[in-house]
Amino acid sequence: MTSDESHGQSTEAGESTATGVRQSTQVAIIGAGPAGLLLGHILGQAGIDYRILEARDKDYVLGRIRAGVLEQDSVDLLGKYGLDADLKTNGLTHHGIYLQHEGERHHIDFAELTGRTVTVYGQQALVHHLVAEHERLGSQLIFEATDVQPTKIESAQIDGERASVAYTAPNGERITLDCDYIIGADGYHGVCRRTFPEGTLEVAERVYDFAWLGILADVAPSTDDLIYALHRDGFAMHSMRSTTVSRLYLQVSPDDDIANWSDERIWEALQTRLGTEGWTLTEGPITEKSILPMRSFVVSTLNYGRLYLVGDAGHIVPPTGAKGLNSAIADVALLAEALQAHYAGDDTGLEQYSDKALDRQWKVQHFSQWMTDMLHVHPADGSAEQSAFDFQRQLGQIRYVTSSHAAQVSLAEQYAGLPFVDAR
Numbered sequence: 001m002t003s004d005e006s007h008g009q010s011t012e013a014g015e016s017t018a019t020g021v022r023q024s025t026q027v028a029i030i031g032a033g034p035a036g037l038l039l040g041h042i043l044g045q046a047g048i049d050y051r052i053l054e055a056r057d058k059d060y061v062l063g064r065i066r067a068g069v070l071e072q073d074s075v076d077l078l079g080k081y082g083l084d085a086d087l088k089t090n091g092l093t094h095h096g097i098y099l100q101h102e103g104e105r106h107h108i109d110f111a112e113l114t115g116r117t118v119t120v121y122g123q124q125a126l127v128h129h130l131v132a133e134h135e136r137l138g139s140q141l142i143f144e145a146t147d148v149q150p151t152k153i154e155s156a157q158i159d160g161e162r163a164s165v166a167y168t169a170p171n172g173e174r175i176t177l178d179c180d181y182i183i184g185a186d187g188y189h190g191v192c193r194r195t196f197p198e199g200t201l202e203v204a205e206r207v208y209d210f211a212w213l214g215i216l217a218d219v220a221p222s223t224d225d226l227i228y229a230l231h232r233d234g235f236a237m238h239s240m241r242s243t244t245v246s247r248l249y250l251q252v253s254p255d256d257d258i259a260n261w262s263d264e265r266i267w268e269a270l271q272t273r274l275g276t277e278g279w280t281l282t283e284g285p286i287t288e289k290s291i292l293p294m295r296s297f298v299v300s301t302l303n304y305g306r307l308y309l310v311g312d313a314g315h316i317v318p319p320t321g322a323k324g325l326n327s328a329i330a331d332v333a334l335l336a337e338a339l340q341a342h343y344a345g346d347d348t349g350l351e352q353y354s355d356k357a358l359d360r361q362w363k364v365q366h367f368s369q370w371m372t373d374m375l376h377v378h379p380a381d382g383s384a385e386q387s388a389f390d391f392q393r394q395l396g397q398i399r400y401v402t403s404s405h406a407a408q409v410s411l412a413e414q415y416a417g418l419p420f421v422d423a424r
């Protein structure tokens, strides 16, 4: 089946029962974030039926801003499935990043160090494109599907039994959707992870004592590549969305209130933390601002019975290494391949999915935490002496990274992206 053909055509006109309507598909995907939307496209192109159930309305899903950097393998995967038309026009290829400390700025050239690049392309633009393509194909993408409840997930152990997902459709009808597999692509706050039977899933977690204040501004970026800066006042970053829109971040306290941050105060802090001699940060109207908490979080398994987790439903990283969206895409690549192999008669990929995805994920967790630790001021939870020690240690680390070829290759290799894992 090609991407031009309609797909995701699960049976719509199901049988009515006393408790509602019973319908059927092969794969029920819960969540229309980037992971769920992308998985649907790949399955559809392989001729596998699916239905995507999203709790929020379409405007809300299209309105979320979030991530901005795609690894090269993410870009290549979107290209492989013909989902990169907008990305090719509006994505900005970047050859590296700047690391900055105490006003000193160093370029780390990924292309030169590893032959790989990254692409700055907003998650919002990606989601817009994936939704538009689903609509063009007439996919089964249901917004405002409420009270979504996965059931019979353990049915993999019972011969011939299928799983099902119950949900309330936007017209108020309660639907039971029978399926072979349920995919939890429902993010950190989703329902799927909570459906694992007690004792089958453990959580490893770290919460940080700092957060990011993120802004979007209608002003051309003042830099060619992203700038990550450690300053005594805290971390700051300069990213972008296009040649006319900038995205910038500041480290703040997680219990700070956005009301405390006037536009003027934000620009002042950005000028201080990002400033270097001979360089100007151009200011412009701020169109969006919010404070984003951060955490590291990984579940012990991404699979129980007929239920599989992908993306933020199974793991979260702090955004410093730009890995969340890319990890979601890496999971989808692996699981989509495993599901295709299943329908061709081979279950090895499904059996190995969780171990393989988590093996890659823990490497990504290490990198994200390393970048975060190196670039943020650690609040004096213990003592001012500890904080002062940490700051000097971090400066030592940045000076090492910016002067060592080996350290730069390692950073570049991880930032541009560890290879996606093969399901075979």
Ligand code: RFL
Residues within 6 Å of the ligand: 030, 031, 032, 033, 034, 035, 036, 053, 054, 055, 056, 061, 066, 067, 068, 069, 070, 123, 145, 148, 185, 186, 187, 188, 189, 190, 191, 212, 214, 292, 310, 311, 312, 313, 319, 321, 322, 323, 324, 325, 326, 327, 328
């Ligand atoms: P999402 O995007 O959270 O989507 C989950 C979807 O599931 C829906 N849902 C439900 N639907 C039905 N029933 C339920 N019970 C449901 N519960 C939830 C939700 O409404 C939602 O639509 O997860 P997904 O698809 O796994 O995608 C993950 C990414 O969104 C996330 O990892 C990234 O945004 C993280 N991230 C970054 N990642 C990168 O790779 N590069 C970056 O540069 C980057 N920058 C960032 C980021 C995240 C940030 N924030 C906001 C934490 C920058 C920031 C500021």
Ligand code: PHB
Residues within 6 Å of the ligand: 066, 067, 068, 069, 226, 239, 240, 247, 319, 320, 321, 322, 323
């Ligand atoms: C972004 O552009 O939103 C962005 C870029 C790099 C990161 C995090 C966020 O590490």
